[in-house]
Amino acid sequence: MTQFTIYINGENKKVKVDEDTPLLWVIRDELELTGTKFGCGKGLCGACTIHVNGIETRSCQTPIDFLEEGDEITTIEGLSKDSSHPVQKAWVKHDVPQCGYCQPGQIMTASGFLSRNNDPTDEDIDNAMRMNICRCGTYPRLKKAIKSAAKEIQNG
Amino acid sequence: MDKDHLISRRSFIKTASLIGSGFAIGFNFLQAKRELNSEFSPNMYINVLSDDTVILSVSKAEMGQGIWTSLPMLIAEEMEVDWGKVKVQQISKDNFIGTGGSMSISGYGWEKMREAGAVAKQVLVESAALKWKVSPVECVAKNSVVYHQKTRRSTSFGSLVDEASKVKIPKSVRLKKPSEFNLLGKDMLRTDSKIKVDGTALFSMDKHLSGMLYAMVERPKYFGAKYKNSNLEEIKNQNGIIDVFLIPSGVAIVGEKYWSVVKARKLLKVNWEKKSNPVYADSTIYRSHLDKLSKGKSSKVRKDGSPSKIFKNAKDIVQAQYYLPFQTHAAMEPCNCVVNVSDGVCEIWTGTQNPDNAITRASKVTGIPEKNIKLNLTFLGGGFGRKSFNDWIEDCVRISKHLKKPIKLINSREDDTKYGFARPSSKHNMSAVVSNKSIKAWKHVVVSPDPLTGNAANQYGASIPILKWATSIGIVKNKIRNYLVTDGAAHIPYDFENVSVKASPFETDIPLGFWRAVFHSQNAFANECFIDELAHKSDIDPIQLRLSHLKNNIRPIKVIQKVADESNWGSVLPKDHFQGFAYHYSFGTHVAQVAELSIVDNQIKLHKVFCSVDCGQTVNPMTIRAQIQGSIIFGMGATLNSEMTVKNGRVNESNFDDYPVVRFDESPQIKVFILKNNEKPGGVGEPGLPPIAPAIANAVFAASGKRIRKLPIISKDLS
Numbered sequence: 001m002t003q004f005t006i007y008i009n010g011e012n013k014k015v016k017v018d019e020d021t022p023l024l025w026v027i028r029d030e031l032e033l034t035g036t037k038f039g040c041g042k043g044l045c046g047a048c049t050i051h052v053n054g055i056e057t058r059s060c061q062t063p064i065d066f067l068e069e070g071d072e073i074t075t076i077e078g079l080s081k082d083s084s085h086p087v088q089k090a091w092v093k094h095d096v097p098q099c100g101y102c103q104p105g106q107i108m109t110a111s112g113f114l115s116r117n118n119d120p121t122d123e124d125i126d127n128a129m130r131m132n133i134c135r136c137g138t139y140p141r142l143k144k145a146i147k148s149a150a151k152e153i154q155n156g
Numbered sequence: 157m158d159k160d161h162l163i164s165r166r167s168f169i170k171t172a173s174l175i176g177s178g179f180a181i182g183f184n185f186l187q188a189k190r191e192l193n194s195e196f197s198p199n200m201y202i203n204v205l206s207d208d209t210v211i212l213s214v215s216k217a218e219m220g221q222g223i224w225t226s227l228p229m230l231i232a233e234e235m236e237v238d239w240g241k242v243k244v245q246q247i248s249k250d251n252f253i254g255t256g257g258s259m260s261i262s263g264y265g266w267e268k269m270r271e272a273g274a275v276a277k278q279v280l281v282e283s284a285a286l287k288w289k290v291s292p293v294e295c296v297a298k299n300s301v302v303y304h305q306k307t308r309r310s311t312s313f314g315s316l317v318d319e320a321s322k323v324k325i326p327k328s329v330r331l332k333k334p335s336e337f338n339l340l341g342k343d344m345l346r347t348d349s350k351i352k353v354d355g356t357a358l359f360s361m362d363k364h365l366s367g368m369l370y371a372m373v374e375r376p377k378y379f380g381a382k383y384k385n386s387n388l389e390e391i392k393n394q395n396g397i398i399d400v401f402l403i404p405s406g407v408a409i410v411g412e413k414y415w416s417v418v419k420a421r422k423l424l425k426v427n428w429e430k431k432s433n434p435v436y437a438d439s440t441i442y443r444s445h446l447d448k449l450s451k452g453k454s455s456k457v458r459k460d461g462s463p464s465k466i467f468k469n470a471k472d473i474v475q476a477q478y479y480l481p482f483q484t485h486a487a488m489e490p491c492n493c494v495v496n497v498s499d500g501v502c503e504i505w506t507g508t509q510n511p512d513n514a515i516t517r518a519s520k521v522t523g524i525p526e527k528n529i530k531l532n533l534t535f536l537g538g539g540f541g542r543k544s545f546n547d548w549i550e551d552c553v554r555i556s557k558h559l560k561k562p563i564k565l566i567n568s569r570e571d572d573t574k575y576g577f578a579r580p581s582s583k584h585n586m587s588a589v590v591s592n593k594s595i596k597a598w599k600h601v602v603v604s605p606d607p608l609t610g611n612a613a614n615q616y617g618a619s620i621p622i623l624k625w626a627t628s629i630g631i632v633k634n635k636i637r638n639y640l641v642t643d644g645a646a647h648i649p650y651d652f653e654n655v656s657v658k659a660s661p662f663e664t665d666i667p668l669g670f671w672r673a674v675f676h677s678q679n680a681f682a683n684e685c686f687i688d689e690l691a692h693k694s695d696i697d698p699i700q701l702r703l704s705h706l707k708n709n710i711r712p713i714k715v716i717q718k719v720a721d722e723s724n725w726g727s728v729l730p731k732d733h734f735q736g737f738a739y740h741y742s743f744g745t746h747v748a749q750v751a752e753l754s755i756v757d758n759q760i761k762l763h764k765v766f767c768s769v770d771c772g773q774t775v776n777p778m779t780i781r782a783q784i785q786g787s788i789i790f791g792m793g794a795t796l797n798s799e800m801t802v803k804n805g806r807v808n809e810s811n812f813d814d815y816p817v818v819r820f821d822e823s824p825q826i827k828v829f830i831l832k833n834n835e836k837p838g839g840v841g842e843p844g845l846p847p848i849a850p851a852i853a854n855a856v857f858a859a860s861g862k863r864i865r866k867l868p869i870i871s872k873d874l875s
Contacts, residue, residue, distance in 0.1 A: 018395070021415045029370075029414060034362035035355020037537070039488050040569040044812040047488060076355035088353045095345050095778055098786060099220030100352030101488040101537030107353060126821035133812060135488050135538045136220040137789030139823035141782070 009078025024059040035076035046132030049105040056112035076104035090149035098136035196317035208314035217255040219536035222779030234273030238300035248533035254510035258743035258839020274329035283319035334834040343778040365562040370414040375406035378805030380431035394420040437665040437805040446583040454658035461654035466597035470589040482800040489537020490572040491548040496562035507536035541670035574807040577669025584682035597654035606637040607668040644679035650705035673842040676742040680846030684738035723750035723766035736855025738847035744838025745771040751851035758871040772835035787844030793818040
C-alpha cells in the first residue's frame with residue numbers, strides 16, 4: 001500500500017491504499033464520501049462520475065496513481081454548499097430523482113458539461129448525457145432540468 | 157447494540173437516527189427535534205412534536221416510486237396537517253407483504269394511512285375540546301391548527317401533544333369524501349429529492365461500520381453446479397485478504413478493502429461439478445421445450461362460451477405464435493448490504509422489497525431469534541422485483557456469522573446480471589375466428605415456467621408460510637402456477653363470447669423471478685399484437701375493433717379514446733412516422749398507448765409515446781407521471797435493446813455493454829394523460845409497462861408491413 005495526498009472538495013486528504021485502487025473506492029471507503037455511486041465498474045453507466053479539474057471523470061476507471069500533483073477532485077458533496085448549484089436546484093424543482101442512485105453521477109456530468117456550454121442544443125445535451133444510465137427512466141425530467149439549469153447559469 | 161434497543165420502538169427510532177450520514181438531514185435533525193420536544197404518537201406512523209413538527213413514518217420501501225411522498229400525503233390529508241411541517245422517515249416494520257405488485261397505495265395505504273391520519277386528527281380535536289371545555293363537534297382542524305369558531309379560539313397541533321397523549325384512541329373514524337380532498341390528486345414535489353441531489357441519501361452500500369470488512373461471493377459457474385475444489389488457500393495469502401471460505405451459494409472472499417477482494421477474486425480458480433441433468437438451462441434447449449409444450453396438452457384456466465365448437469366449424473382460423481426472451485432487472489444499484497452478527501444479535505442494513513423475509517432467513521441462518529434481528533431499511537437503488545429475493549442478504553449474514561465481524565457485501569455488476577432472478581422466457585399460441593368484423597372466438601395458450609412455485613419458491617416463499625404449504629400440495633400448486641402465468645391473459649378485458657385460456661407451465665434450473673409487471677409484460681404483448689393482426693386481416697381500424705369489444709365498459713373506452721384523440725390517431729403524421737396502439741389493464745389500472753416511430757436503415761427510432769391512464773383516484777399525479785414514463789422507458793428497452801440468454805447453464809450477458817438498456821438520447825418524448833375520477837385507486841408502478849412492447853411492435857408493422865412475433869426486435873426482423 002502507498003500513502004497518497006489528494007486534494008478533494010477543497011481539502012487535502014491523506015489515504016493509504018494500493019496504487020491501482022480506483023478513485024471510486026478511495027472516495028467511498030477511505031474518505032466516506034458516499035454520494036459517488038458504484039454502478040458497473042467498467043465506465044459504462046456514469047453513476048461514479050466526479051470532476052477532476054472540472055472535467056467529468058469516471059472514478060471507477062481512474063486509479064489513484066493516475067492523479068497528478070495539483071489535480072483537484074470534486075464530488076457531489078463538494079459541488080455546492082446546501083445544494084445551491086443551479087443543476088441541483090433544477091433537479092429539485094423538476095422533481096427529477098426517482099430511486100436517486102444514478103443522480104449524483106447525472107448531476108456531476110450535467111454540471112461539468114454546462115460549465116463549458118451554457119447554451120446547449122438538444123443534440124449537445126444528448127451527447128453529454130448518453131453515457132449516464134438511469135433505470136427508473138428519469139430522462140424526460142432530466143432533459144427539462146438541464147435546460148432550466150442552463151438558463152440559470154446564463155443569467156448568472 | 158444492547159438487547160433492549162431491539163425491542164423498544166422508541167429506541168428503535170433513536171437507533172435509526174444514527175444510521176450514518178445518509179439520513180443526516182432527515183434523521184439526525186428529527187432526533188434533535190425529538191429530544192427537545194414532548195410528543196404525541198397515536199400509532200406507529202405519526203409523531204406530533206410540541207414544536208408542531210409532524211414526523212410521518214413510511215413502512216414501504218422507497219425504490220423510486222415516490223412512496224416517501226404519497227403515503228405521507230394520505231395521512232396528512234385526513235389529519236389536516238400543514239404539509240410544510242411534515243418530516244418523513246423510514247421504518248421497516250409493518251411490511252409483511254413487502255413492497256411490490258403496485259400495491260403500496262391500492263392494497264395498503266389507501267385505507268390504512270388515511271385511517272391513521274383521521275384517528276390522529278380526531279384525538280387532537282378532542283384534546284382541544286377538552287382543554288376549552290367545549291364539544292368536539294364544534295371544533296375543526298385545518299393546517300395543523302384546531303379552531304373553535306364560536307369562541308374564536310385556536311391552538312396548534314403541537315400545543316396539544318400532552319393532552320392528546322391522554323385521550324382515548326377512537327375505534328372508528330369518518331374518512332373524507334373525495335370532494336373534501338385538499339391534497340390528494342394535487343402535484344406534490346417529492347420529499348426525498350433534496351437528499352438525493354446532495355449525495356446524503358442513504359443506500360445500504362453507503363453504510364459504514366467501524367472494523368467492517370468487505371466481501372464478494374464467487375457463485376457456481378453453471379446453474380445447479382457443485383463446488384469441487386479451488387485454490388482458495390492461495391487466495392487467502394493475497395494482500396489484504398482476511399479469509400476465503402465456502403458458503404452454500406459459493407466461495408466467500410473477505411478482505412480489508414473492497415479493491416483487495418476484487419483483485420484476489422480474479423486469481424480465484426474454482427472447479428465446479430456440473431449438474432448431470434440440467435433442466436432446460438440453455439436458451440436453445442429451453443426454446444425447443446417451449447415449442448414442444450406448445451404443441452402438447454395444456455390446462456384450462458378460463459373458458460367462456462363454446463370456443464372449441466366455433467373453432468371446429470370455422471372456415472378461417474387466424475393463428476400466430478409469440479415469443480418473449482428472459483429479461484434481467486439491471487437496477488442501477490447492484491445487490492449489496494451490511495450485516496453485523498455478534499453476541500446473539502444481528503443487525504442488517506439493506507434495500508430490500510421484502511424485509512420480513514430477510515429477518516426470517518437471517519434468524520434461520522444464525523439461530524438468533526427474530527426479535528433480536530434488526531433490519532434498517534435503506535433506500536433502494538431500483539428494485540423492479542429483483543430486490544424481493546434477499547439471496548445476497550443471506551450470503552452476507554452467513555459471512556458475518558462465520559467471521560463475527562461487520563461485513564459489507566457488494567455484488568459486482570457482472571454478479572448482478574448473471575445471478576439474478578429473471579423474467580421467464582415464454583411462448584404464446586394465439587388463435588381466433590373473426591367474422592362480420594367481430595371476434596367470435598379467442599384462444600391463448602401460455603407456455604412458461606412460473607417464478608413462484610419453481611426455484612424462487614425457496615427464495616421468496618420462505619416468508620409466506622401459507623404459500624409454501626399450498627405449493628407443497630400438487631393440485632394447489634398447479635392452480636397457483638396456471639393462474640400466475642396467465643395473469644393478463646385470462647383477465648383480458650374484451651367481451652369475446654367464446655374464450656379459451658390455457659397454461660402449460662414447467663420447471664427449469666434457470667432462477668426466475670418477478671420482473672416489473674410480472675406476466676402482464678408477456679401476456680399483453682401476445683394479446684395486443686394479436687388483436688392488431690386480427691384488425692388488419694379484417695380491414696378494421698385496430699382501435700375500433702377493440703372498442704367494439706368493450707361495450708359498456710366505460711373506463712377502458714374513455715382511456716382508449718383519450719389517447720386516440722391526443723395522438724391524432726388515424727390522421728396525417730410527419731413524413732415516415734408511423735403509429736401503433738395497445739391497451740392493457742393490470743394492477744387495477746387501465747393504460748392505453750400510441751407509439752410513434754420511424755425506421756431508417758432497419759433501425760427503429762421511437763419518437764413519441766402518448767399514454768393515457770385511468771388509475772382511479774390519484775394521490776400524487778407528479779409521481780404517477782414519473783412512474784408511467786419510467787415504465788415506458790423500462791419496457792422499451794426490453795422491446796428494442798435487451799435480452800438475457802443462457803448457454804450451458806450460464807448467463808451470457810454480464811454488464812451494460814452486452815445487456816444494453818435505454819439511454820438518454822434514445823428516450824422518446826412521452827406525453828402522459830391521467831383521467832380523473834374517484835374510483836378506488838389502482839397501482840401505478842407497473843401498469844405503464846405492458847402496453848409499450850405491443851404498441852411498438854404494432855407501429856413497426858404499420859411502418860414496415862413486418863409482424864413482430866419475437867422480442868427483442870432486431871434489425872434482421874425488419875429487412
